[in-house]
Amino acid sequence: MVPLPPPSPLPEFVYKITPTTPPDPIPEQYPLSDLDRQDGFVHLSVSWQIPITADLFFKGAISFYVLKLRLANLDPSTVKWDEVDGTNGCPHLYGNFGAQDVVSVREFRRGEGQTWQEALEAEKGWLEY
Structure with a gap:
């Protein structure tokens, strides 16, 4: 990974994708995934990266x-x-987040034969594209 300067302007929101239902209520310290624990940081995305990340890692x-x-x-x-596989500025949190940082949680589903890019197209408002 190559460190990059923060984007300008900074996005208002960053996003954490999780394959399982988040705890309810969200705790003060969110439970780290095995990957986040292994890599030493919380993998986050900016809005436009969500469909790409989903198609790559949640296909x-x-x-x-x-x-x-x-x-x-x-x-x-x-x-x-950080630059990851040629992408521009993937946000990585070297720490943790919790209830005070989470604005909203949403489940996303896709239809049979549908890519995540297609399924998430209708969610641009929530994803702050």
Whole structure:
């Protein structure tokens, strides 16, 4: 991964994709996934990256959940913007988030034969494209 400067302007929201139902209520410290624990940071996405990430890493899934986090709530020194596989600025949180950072949670589903890009097209408002 190559570190990049933060995008300008900064997005208002970043997103965490999870294959399982998030805890309700969201705890003060969100449980880290095995991948996040292994990599040492929380994998996040900006809105336009969600369909790409979903098609790459959740292509076999028919549903997943997305947590919408207000970026301004996170300590800026813990958010790094890294180039991953040629993508521009994937946000990685070197720390954790919790209930105070989560604005909204939503489940997304796709139809048979539908890509995540197609399924998420109608959600641009919530995803803040």
